[in-house]
Amino acid sequence: MKRQKISDAVIHRLPRYYRYLDDLYNKGVERISSNSLGLRMSITASQIRQDLSCFGEFGQQGYGYNVAELRAEIGHILGIDNGHRIIVVGAGHLGHALLQNFDFGKVGFQIDSAFDRSPELIGTTIHDVTIRSIDELPSYVEQYHPDVAVLTVPQNVAQSLADQLIDMGIRGFWNFTNVELSTQVPGVFFENIHFVDTLLTLSYRISRS
Amino acid sequence: MKRQKISDAVIHRLPRYYRYLDDLYNKGVERISSNSLGLRMSITASQIRQDLSCFGEFGQQGYGYNVAELRAEIGHILGIDNGHRIIVVGAGHLGHALLQNFDFGKVGFQIDSAFDRSPELIGTTIHDVTIRSIDELPSYVEQYHPDVAVLTVPQNVAQSLADQLIDMGIRGFWNFTNVELSTQVPGVFFENIHFVDTLLTLSYRISRS
């Protein structure tokens, strides 16, 4: 096992590995070789072995990988078993859609609460998650120390809200506001979701085919 | 200008260039050098010039780039001015959120119609887009020839629906179903949006900080 900085390329492949292994696991597949996994994922067996070697030795010569085991190992690397707590800030349509459809528990996130400013939403429940007033956010965070915030609020409040949340101790932002957030505070991470980028990539591809 | 295959790395940076240039444009900035753009975007000036050189010569020695012009050029490369037509298939919460919040027009997509199976939704209007019965989909596509379909339907119908849509002539899928879609048909492209991947990347990062 190599001990060096893990490249972004590798990190971004991990969730995909996890998805495929989870799928195999749910189908009851017991073992798989880097070769056949590579075939399914359209990548080389070499790359899979190289990637995994950054984190340890999970296979066995002549056998391959045990699906359940490798799935668990990659899940562990991704922090799925850390019991991270997450809150949803902004319960408009997008926040609503995520609360309704996204299985936070499946990737190890415990979702406690959602927050909104709109009086009609406060007190209602989506998929067992209660929507609270945004005014309760500071005391809530102080008490329960969630790790990550899903940001589905209007653009104009995004950065200032993020700054407040960072002050309160939030360390990760799953940011759907289309504003590129940033901070000076170390140890805080953003995943900025830019829907428009993927649609433009698609636009590019169909434009020259 | 180099004439060669454009790498995926370059293609995926184009939408980001467009976003930054659009922002500068809206702020009324007239010109920018590769150096100062690179500073803003946290990439090297060299990379910007190298990337742009795949598509033409858009700058001027001693001056830099005209923001409005470069924005328009990259928009053109991305196919923003092709007047692509797009439909939304599935008007649940996520489809609803996209119809409500996403500015399709801003990236050159004309959104005509949305489709759902649920009787309560059929006939209603979100943001000027009428939701039609999914039964009308074939005749609609035949008549209006949309290019791209946004897929926000349940997982179990995703692939079969995609196959049907491909038969009808749809060439691009903005796929939010979390099913990795594919086809043998050439000239058809998928952008598979995996929310879970980005959240897991975030999980990874906060887990080791």
Place this chain on the structure above:
DNA sequence: TAGATTGTTAATCGATTAACAATC
């Protein structure tokens, strides 16, 4: 003109792939 900044070529760096000894 002089200074600034491009587009492009060459150099470097890193990521992917190939090869293979080790071993289950």
Place this chain on the structure above:
DNA sequence: TAGATTGTTAATCGATTAACAATC
């Protein structure tokens, strides 16, 4: 055991960065 397949080292390939002549 023999065959299969790993983990790792070396080779290749491609992407990023640096350098600079061209020129606005």
